[in-house]
Amino acid sequence: xxxxxxxxxxxxxxxxxxxxxxxxxxxxxxxxxxxxxxxxxxxxxxxxxxxxxxxxxxxxxxxxxxxxxxxxxxxxxxxxxxxxxxxxxxxxxxxxxxxxxxxxxxxxxxxxxxxxxxxxxxxxxxxxxxxxxxxxxxxxxxxxxxxxxxxxxxxxxxxxxxxxxxxxxxxxxxxxxxxxxxxxxxxxxxxxxxxxxxxxxxxxxxxxxxxxxxxxxxxxxxxxxxxxxxxxxxxxxxxxxxxxxxxxxxxxxxxxxxxxxxxxxxxxxxxxxxxxxxxxxxxxxxxxxxxxxxxxxxxxxxxxxxxxxxxxxxxxxxxxxxxxxxxxxxxxxxxxxxxxxxxxxxxxxxxxxxxxxxxxxxxxxxxxxxxxxxxxxxxxxxxxxxxxxxxxxxxxxxxxxxxxxxxxxxxxxxxxxxxxxxxxxxxxxxxxxxxxxxxxxxxxxxxxxxxxxxxxxxxxxxxxxxxxxxxxxxxxxxxxxxxxxxxxxxxxxxxxxxxxxxxxxxxxxxxxxxxxxxxxxxxxxxxxxxxxxxxxxxxxxxxxxxxxxxxxxxxxxxxxxxxxxxxxxxxxxxxxxxxxxxxxxxxxxxxxxxxxxxxxxxxxxxxxxxxxxxxxxxxxxxxxxxxxxxxxxxxxxxxxxxxxxxxxxxxxxxxxxxxxxxxxxxxxxxxxxxxxxxxx
Numbered sequence: 001x002x003x004x005x006x007x008x009x010x011x012x013x014x015x016x017x018x019x020x021x022x023x024x025x026x027x028x029x030x031x032x033x034x035x036x037x038x039x040x041x042x043x044x045x046x047x048x049x050x051x052x053x054x055x056x057x058x059x060x061x062x063x064x065x066x067x068x069x070x071x072x073x074x075x076x077x078x079x080x081x082x083x084x085x086x087x088x089x090x091x092x093x094x095x096x097x098x099x100x101x102x103x104x105x106x107x108x109x110x111x112x113x114x115x116x117x118x119x120x121x122x123x124x125x126x127x128x129x130x131x132x133x134x135x136x137x138x139x140x141x142x143x144x145x146x147x148x149x150x151x152x153x154x155x156x157x158x159x160x161x162x163x164x165x166x167x168x169x170x171x172x173x174x175x176x177x178x179x180x181x182x183x184x185x186x187x188x189x190x191x192x193x194x195x196x197x198x199x200x201x202x203x204x205x206x207x208x209x210x211x212x213x214x215x216x217x218x219x220x221x222x223x224x225x226x227x228x229x230x231x232x233x234x235x236x237x238x239x240x241x242x243x244x245x246x247x248x249x250x251x252x253x254x255x256x257x258x259x260x261x262x263x264x265x266x267x268x269x270x271x272x273x274x275x276x277x278x279x280x281x282x283x284x285x286x287x288x289x290x291x292x293x294x295x296x297x298x299x300x301x302x303x304x305x306x307x308x309x310x311x312x313x314x315x316x317x318x319x320x321x322x323x324x325x326x327x328x329x330x331x332x333x334x335x336x337x338x339x340x341x342x343x344x345x346x347x348x349x350x351x352x353x354x355x356x357x358x359x360x361x362x363x364x365x366x367x368x369x370x371x372x373x374x375x376x377x378x379x380x381x382x383x384x385x386x387x388x389x390x391x392x393x394x395x396x397x398x399x400x401x402x403x404x405x406x407x408x409x410x411x412x413x414x415x416x417x418x419x420x421x422x423x424x425x426x427x428x429x430x431x432x433x434x435x436x437x438x439x440x441x442x443x444x445x446x447x448x449x450x451x452x453x454x455x456x457x458x459x460x461x462x463x464x465x466x467x468x469x470x471x472x473x474x475x476x477x478x479x480x481x482x483x484x485x486x487x488x489x490x491x492x493x494x495x496x497x498x499x500x501x502x503x504x505x506x507x508x509x510x511x512x513x514x515x516x517x518x519x520x521x522x523x524x525x526x527x528x529x530x531x532x533x534x535x536x537x538x539x540x541x542x543x544x545x546x547x548x549x550x551x552x553x554x555x556x557x558x559x560x561x562x563x564x565x566x567x568x569x570x571x572x573x574x575x576x577x578x579x580x581x582x583x584x585x586x587x588x589x590x591x592x593x594x595x596x597x598x599x600x601x602x603x604x605x606x607x608x609x610x611x612x613x614x615x616x617x618x619x620x621x622x623x624x625x626x627x628x629x630x631x632x633x634x635x636x637x638x639x640x641x642x643x644x645x646x647x648x649x650x651x652x653x654x655x656x657x658x659x660x661x662x663x664x665x666x667x668x669x670x671x672x673x674x675x676x677x678x679x680x
Contacts, residue, residue: 093144215537264289266638380447561663576660
């Protein structure tokens with residue numbers, strides 16, 4: 001059994017019937033003379049066959065590269081080990097790439113005024129029996145053309161297709177997804193991948209005998225078949241069909257979140273913390289969620305920490321969320337996770353601790369939802385620092401996933417076989433949590449800086465071009481996340497925004513500092529979130545959102561926080577007195593300002609109707625409705641980077657007995673929860 005890669009319902013268009021190479025050329029449909037994409041798989045909606053211009057014959061490939069897609073088309077070809085091959089194609093267009101995954105590639109930087117031949121070569125490894133060829137353009141460069149693709153060298157693989165998969169069955173369903181499993185064919189040529197189809201449309205591909213179709217509407221019925229493919233692209237007959245329905249409720253009634261945009265808080269059980277929350281009950285509703293860290297320097301206490309968290313959260317009426325930060329070992333280092341994920345001994349301890357924590361959650365709250373935000377920063381650091389050397393493909397990142405089986409956490413006979421790569425590791429982690437805590441809801445955390453931080457692109461590029469750049473950057477991040485298959489077993493995707501009140505930086509010019517955000521930048525953040533979460537077909541949860549507010553707020557303070565009835569200005573020097581704009585943006589507020597700050601926070605390049613200025617007073621309306629429209633179902637506020645954000649009390653070395661920032665965040669949260677924003 002092979003590692004699983006589940007793709008979105010809007011994923012690749014793929015080979016439907018067996019096909020054969022053209023003569024000695026090993027490429028199937030090398031000149032696209034079938035008049036269609038037989039033999040090729042192209043990014044959804046980007047590949048087509050045209051009759052003009054062509055290099056030879058009557059057809060050529062056209063790949064429509066857009067702002068968020070490079071229009072990649074691929075074909076897997078059977079080859080022989082330790083053999084030399086030459087790959088070539090004729091292309092037209094700017095930045096057209098030709099290559100074989102894991103081997104060399106070549107590209108053309110200009111249009112060249114006509115057809116250009118690209119040629120590259122490679123030698124297969126000792127155990128290589130297939131290679132994946134690819135053609136693609138580049139983001140925003142427009143449509144490219146390709147024709148007469150050739151791979152010459154010794155052929156490999158059988159002529160017949162695999163046997164038909166059997167036993168197709170539904171293994172799970174949610175309001176937006178259906179999970180399927182089947183039996184691997186025992187005869188015919190070896191199956192190397194599978195295609196799940198709804199009618200004639202490929203809705204998921206997998207290299208294991210399981211797949212999840214995501215991005216579905218709630219309460220809808222779907223009928224699926226599965227087809228096996230070998231390394232040469234030969235396809236089996238379709239399996240017997242199976243029909244399944246998604247659960248009702250969708251975005252407005254999932255089991256793990258309310259029908260409104262909900263709010264969460266950092267929460268670490270302790271005497272002072274619990275006393276504060278119990279006291280706050282007298283003034284209004286408490287946050288919907290409380291979250292706490294499980295860190296990699298404390299593996300031995302993961303089960304006990306989870307048990308305490310779940311029990312205390314239940315007493316307060318909050319849904320517990322565990323933030324699992326184990327791979328970095330609680331060291332915020334850019335290469336720690338890369339090293340640890342390749343260590344079998346490290347992963348043995350990690351998976352045993354993860355099992356213990358998930359088992360404890362299920363024991364403390366059987367059948368009740370417990371949330372999991374998985375591995376903050378890990379995927380961001382990996383994409384930022386290592387993606388280039390692996391072609392942006394998570395399946396090529398090495399990982400010692402087999403430790404999950406050697407440790408006894410997963411079984412080689414009863415559980416899926418996840419690969420020894422980053423994708424397999426991601427799948428194994430998510431699978432382990434739900435194996436031992438079946439009612440869990442989970443999502444992997446992603447960052448704004450995985451490729452680069454684009455939130456201020458509108459400052460330098462103008463509003464329209466800057467917004468396109470934000471979306472394009474989000475699409476590049478999403479492509480890597482899809483290759484890592486973070487949608488496997490997932491219920492949401494989590495996004496942070498550094499979790500540090502920026503006032504601690506004392507920068508007199510907020511426009512020049514990446515951590516200071518005005519309303520336009522926060523709107524860009526929501527666009528980034530929306531772009532990625534739509535690509536993954538999952539709702540978004542914002543997490544580790546800083547809780548400070550902007551000074552000189554016009555919002556009155558309850559006297560139980562400040563006897564004066566006003567929130568004092570924060571000095572950006574004392575502990576728990578650092579400004580941030582997150583609460584101001586999401587909850588809305590009026591505040592006075594001057595100098596560089598006034599220029600920065602009154603800036604409105606996108607003509608946001610919720611931003612207005614009157615003299616030195618700036619007003620931002622609440623942007624939680626905009627967050628809900630972007631697919632955000634919950635915002636979890638609180639500490640992330642050290643002890644730099646304190647809107648509510650938490651345990652950080654010692655119990656905090658009262659809220660920082662003079663109670664602003666707690667006041668605004670309870671005011672919002674009295675009349676929350678419904679989800680669309």
